Amino acid sequence: MQLHIVKIGGKVVDNELMLQEILKGFIADPNPKILIHGGGKGATDLAERLGVPARMVNGRRITDDATLEIAVMVYAGWFNKKLVSALQAGGCNAFGMSGADGNVIQAHKRPVGEIDFGWVGDIDSVDAESLRHLLLARFTPVICAITHDGKGQLLNTNADTIASKVAQAMSDHYDVTLSFCFEKPGVLMDSEDNATVIPRIDKAGFLQLQEEGVVHTGMLPKLENAFSAASAGVRKVRVCGPDTFGQPDGGTIIY
Amino acid sequence: MQLHIVKIGGKVVDNELMLQEILKGFIADPNPKILIHGGGKGATDLAERLGVPARMVNGRRITDDATLEIAVMVYAGWFNKKLVSALQAGGCNAFGMSGADGNVIQAHKRPVGEIDFGWVGDIDSVDAESLRHLLLARFTPVICAITHDGKGQLLNTNADTIASKVAQAMSDHYDVTLSFCFEKPGVLMDSEDNATVIPRIDKAGFLQLQEEGVVHTGMLPKLENAFSAASAGVRKVRVCGPDTFGQPDGGTIIY
Numbered sequence: 001m002q003l004h005i006v007k008i009g010g011k012v013v014d015n016e017l018m019l020q021e022i023l024k025g026f027i028a029d030p031n032p033k034i035l036i037h038g039g040g041k042g043a044t045d046l047a048e049r050l051g052v053p054a055r056m057v058n059g060r061r062i063t064d065d066a067t068l069e070i071a072v073m074v075y076a077g078w079f080n081k082k083l084v085s086a087l088q089a090g091g092c093n094a095f096g097m098s099g100a101d102g103n104v105i106q107a108h109k110r111p112v113g114e115i116d117f118g119w120v121g122d123i124d125s126v127d128a129e130s131l132r133h134l135l136l137a138r139f140t141p142v143i144c145a146i147t148h149d150g151k152g153q154l155l156n157t158n159a160d161t162i163a164s165k166v167a168q169a170m171s172d173h174y175d176v177t178l179s180f181c182f183e184k185p186g187v188l189m190d191s192e193d194n195a196t197v198i199p200r201i202d203k204a205g206f207l208q209l210q211e212e213g214v215v216h217t218g219m220l221p222k223l224e225n226a227f228s229a230a231s232a233g234v235r236k237v238r239v240c241g242p243d244t245f246g247q248p249d250g251g252t253i254i255y
Numbered sequence: 256m257q258l259h260i261v262k263i264g265g266k267v268v269d270n271e272l273m274l275q276e277i278l279k280g281f282i283a284d285p286n287p288k289i290l291i292h293g294g295g296k297g298a299t300d301l302a303e304r305l306g307v308p309a310r311m312v313n314g315r316r317i318t319d320d321a322t323l324e325i326a327v328m329v330y331a332g333w334f335n336k337k338l339v340s341a342l343q344a345g346g347c348n349a350f351g352m353s354g355a356d357g358n359v360i361q362a363h364k365r366p367v368g369e370i371d372f373g374w375v376g377d378i379d380s381v382d383a384e385s386l387r388h389l390l391l392a393r394f395t396p397v398i399c400a401i402t403h404d405g406k407g408q409l410l411n412t413n414a415d416t417i418a419s420k421v422a423q424a425m426s427d428h429y430d431v432t433l434s435f436c437f438e439k440p441g442v443l444m445d446s447e448d449n450a451t452v453i454p455r456i457d458k459a460g461f462l463q464l465q466e467e468g469v470v471h472t473g474m475l476p477k478l479e480n481a482f483s484a485a486s487a488g489v490r491k492v493r494v495c496g497p498d499t500f501g502q503p504d505g506g507t508i509i510y
Contacts, residue, residue, distance in 0.1 A: 049305055072336050074328065086354045096352070097352070102349075137357075154336055
């Protein structure tokens with residue numbers, strides 16, 4: 001049986017038009033499906049309004065107590081429930097959740113190396129059986145990027161990594177397609193030109209694109225998560241955007 | 256089959272010791288169970304920090320756009336996920352949700368009469384079948400006091416009313432006990448003396464206690480919700496607190 005897992009992030013989450021476009025396609029999909037979302041800049045905005053400073057170490061953001069509380073409020077609270085109510089209005093029986101709910105995604109605090117990232121979680125396990133129970137009850141899980149350690153600590157976790165790990169875990173039961181949706185139509189040869197979508201990238205091509213400097217910064221971890229899923233049994237993995245999401249092979253296929 | 260529905264509210268939600276005491280008893284209960292929670296003063300605190308004024312009309316609080324967003328962030332976000340992670344740490348497979356999730360509680364905006372309460376929802380229906388799916392999958396639903404109208408609008412809803420309506424809906428399938436937990440050990444003859452718990456109150460007794468001024472203000476709607484559940488098939492309804500929650504007949508039985 002098919003299962004479509006869609007991760008939305010980047011500017012899509014903050015752009016009402018792009019978001020509506022992708023939700024429309026998501027709602028129209030008759031297959032069992034899961035939506036996974038990042039938080040956009042809502043958490044940064046709320047932190048600013050509350051006067052909570054962004055703590056950075058070596059250019060990396062630290063999740064301290066106050067930042068974690070803000071992330072949980074914005075991701076698991078406002079944004080997750082806004083998405084659920086919008087999907088419900090479109091006839092999709094969405095069920096919002098974090099990784100703590102049903103112990104679906106258990107993680108541990110990232111070990112302190114050169115940097116102590118604070119309450120950032122690296123994933124230990126995804127409970128595919130629990131997600132399957134929800135799908136069999138005809139719910140559409142909508143998962144935010146908050147996990148827990150099973151000992152009472154909530155953790156901030158990268159949404160691309162959650163998407164990749166959930167897709168891998170579900171591949172034992174389903175024929176999984178994983179779509180990473182962001183504001184561009186796919187991986188671009190020229191980041192300024194939406195007409196330069198690279199249709200397919202394999203591991204060798206990825207290394208070459210890295211060397212040529214075509215993919216860098218934010219796109220690197222996204223593609224690493226995509227390759228990690230593709231090499232672990234996920235049938236189809238792609239990077240796409242509002243315009244290409246609706247086409248089955250739209251965007252860039254990662255294989 | 257038995258089902259225990261526990262509503263926590265009042266000062267219990269803001270008092271770490273009382274909350275731990277009740278969660279301990281809740282975790283130890285081997286029956287299928289549902290936790291329903293109010294928000295405590297977290298939303299008021301966040302509104303103050305954000306400089307969002309409390310809009311009052313005739314002494315009643317109005318839920319405007321900004322207040323709704325705060326309520327969703329605090330109730331469905333931080334407090335719901337804090338409860339879920341604490342229950343998970345205690346070995347209870349908690350699953351946090353709002354009424355929008357799985358369309359479990361559908362409501363409509365309260366009609367504008369003398370007062371426009373804003374985004375306050377009055378409940379239309381509880382989907383007992385969806386909650387049953389969760390219970391059969393061995394999840395423990397943890398429901399916050401946010402609902403939706405099915406058309407994309409989230410709504411702030413009284414947690415006591417949610418508890419009463421959920422208990423009524425589940426009574427078709429289960430032998431339901433509904434416990435309203437707050438900071439006192441039960442309904443008190445003398446609100447200053449915890450030793451004056453009234454063991455049982457029926458409808459006639461309730462009217463008399465009202466006339467005598469023993470129950471008033473906040474306790475009135477709570478007892479009305481309790482009686483509404485008791486008269487609609489809920490097997491046992493009680494009002495209790497941290498000290499009486501653990502005793503099967505502790506607190507005040509409403510019948």
